[in-house]
Amino acid sequence: RYMVRAEWAIFEEDYWAINNVLDDLLRSSRASNVVLIDRTGQLVSQCGPEVDFDLTSFASLCAADFEANYQLAKLIGERDFSTLFHQGARESMYLAKIAKGVVLVVLFAKSTTLGLVRLRVKRAVEELNDIIERLYEKLEYRNEEYDTFDETFTRGVEAEIDNLFAD
Secondary structure, X not given: XXXXXXXXXXXXXXXXXXXXXXXXXXXXXXXXEEEEEOOOOOEEEEEOOOOOOOHHHHHHHHHHHHHHHHHHHHHOOOOOOOEXXXXXXXXXXXXXXXXXHOEEEEXXXXXXXXXXXXXXXXXXXXXXXXXXXXXXXXXHHHHHHHHHXXXXXXXXXXXXXXXXXXX
């Protein structure tokens, strides 16, 4: 299990909610690995066995892939592409967009089918959309609380400094 993000504050309940969805997706789709990244290519979470490639570079390239395909969609008159599929001789990748620019990446071998992966990803995306939206709401609320605290604190400090030098 791997979950990091410098700018993300992930609450414990959200961590478990996200990873429960990823675990379920991994099992139910018979995928080899599931990766969650943000739009900047930052790795959010990874579920499955340890991979034998650089996961940080992989996450960055997946984000770039999604961005390139977004630009392609615009060129042909589409708003965007919500999913991408890359088929290889042995391994395939299915990428799906989630709320707030988060991207779900599912790696799978020939032992499973694209149809099964698509079906399971659809359910996982719905669940992850809810979790990510709630997480962002909590973060916005928390930031508002901090902003309010900071303003109040700053005014108090300024008043104390003024009192000290009032004489």
